[in-house]
Amino acid sequence: MIEKDVIIVGGGAAGFFAAINIAEHDPKLKVAILERGKEGLSKVKVSGGGRCNVTHAEFIPSELTKNYPRGEKELLGPFHQFMTGDTMAWFETRGVALKIEEDGRIFPETDSSQTIIDCFLREAHKNNVTILYNHTLKAIDKDQDDTWLLETNQGYFKSKQVVIATGSSPKMWTLIKSLGHNIIPAVPSLFTFNINDARIRDIPGVVVPDVTVTVLGTNLHSEGPLLITHWGMSAPAILKLSAFGALELAKRQYKFLIEVNFIKKPFEDCINTLKALKQTLARKTVLKQAQFSLPKRLWQQMVLASGLTAEIRWADVSRQHIEGLATQLTQARFQVEGKSTFKEEFVTAGGVDLREVNFKTFESKLHDRLYFAGEVLNVDAITGGFNFQNAWTGAYLAAQAILKR
Template structure:
């Protein structure tokens, strides 16, 4: 049996961040990362389309927590200890400059996730962190004050253990055996599958600022909406998928949404259309796009209002004008299923947050067992927030583990 001071299970973002911070504070500790894959940091690699969306430019803890459908209350204290500005400083100290894009997402200036991966691998090597790949954990037991961990290749013992395996059902099962409650995981970030003539053949069209509501629920969001080959995506949809993760799972991902493409009431829209009808009487409705709607989408909504390409504004009767106002402000679409958002598979579910001390990220059930990242029942909307949770939890856990007893 190989003895270690600290074993970190999971060589992803949270695992490496914890190991590096811990090794920096306590260089005498013998620290090993056990990673089941042949390489680590795979989520870091694919995040943000290969650019790695490291964080989000939100610098007030209270406001930052609002991006976590699960974890909002628990993360307030931790964000006062380590949040966005600390993340920026941490990377910059290690030679990785970050930049803020217009939508608030933060990336390395290099625009390459490899910059983050190289930083972690170099820092881990510099501080003597041992990283063992192809070590899938089979059992975790605690005998008196010592942890015994068996992998597919070896058996280890350790004084302290940090679990940073993300959404891993096998590890959740082992944690259950140690006495933890696991909240059943469901997908959290996903796009909506919609088959509808109004969005057929126009993938890539973006309505810049819409309101979306899931009918029959209080789920509501706003922001850009992207029409895709399979339905709808972008922040307005992804926010609904995150905050509605549990409800939408119960509905088996079959429900209706109402989209307001112009963020005006039906009544205001109708009044505006009446004025346009007078001003553009001789022009074709199809060809005179209004309300900053993308042209291809306007065409589809006009046709859905029982008009054709040659209909002139002067010839539009009251019913067709109302139809068009409805399509613009309260278009109903049937959602039938979901698709993963890019490669970013995020789940709601994991270790029950009531069983974790958020001052240290230590288990309340098992002494000297710590957590960081998505192994906990914490998840966020898209935009760098899931990584911020990983950095914060890993940093605080590393501090707690490093403290002399």
């Protein structure tokens, strides 16, 4: 039986952050991380396309929480305690220079997730954190002294304080359930839409900077950039819908109809603009010159989809054609037939019921000295560094609570 003062289950972002913040502030405490894999920080490695999107440049807590479909209300208080600016300061005081990109995402200046991994491993080593790889938790319980007993595939551990930071792990959720916690069933949260449609089949790589997307039959809609891919549609406009609509879209088994307004103008406004173009560009071919600042390849597909030929000039466009083109530009409907994981970043909605957690400390309301941090909780966010910010904040506040004891 190995005894530690604090055991952290899970060697990912939240686990390392909690361990380092505890060990650094109280060197007398024996802190250990139990990680089931042969190495930790796997999600950090692939985040942001291998660059590690550390957090997001949103510095107002109430605005930051709006990026969390689940956890918005609960994270408001914690973000007043440890925020994006605190995250940036934490890394920069440990030698990791960060940069803010135009879209607000924050990365290490090296553009390499290895910089973040190296920082964590260095700080853990410096502060005598024990990292035990290939340690899978099999059971967790309390003895008569109110001490946590942990059984792993490599032996037994005991500790007064335990932080569970295992991310979206069904096996861990089963163990947590055995302690009496309610687990919200997990469904995918960040995913792209699979669409097989002649209008977009031959134009992968086209980006429309600002569109509106609505899931028909629901109140789900989003705005932002749209990317046409080999398998359908992606980019923030789609990813926001996938996050905020995670539960609804799962219910529909990822088969639903979306409506895209490619120009973010009302149908009638579009009609009026097209009528004006019919006058001013009378002799020009409709297909050749893209309008509404749309990418040329997309414009051509919308023109052909509305029944116009490749040779037709503006002067010869009928009212029926104008209405058809306006429909394609402002009310284009696409059948979604499924989903794909966004890059390598697999995020789920689901986890420990938020009503059973004290968000001042991230401690279980059912068990003293049991803490949760990161995606093990029913908290998830849209893409852009927000899921990591939840991990840093939860891990930091759990560490502070442990240090106070």
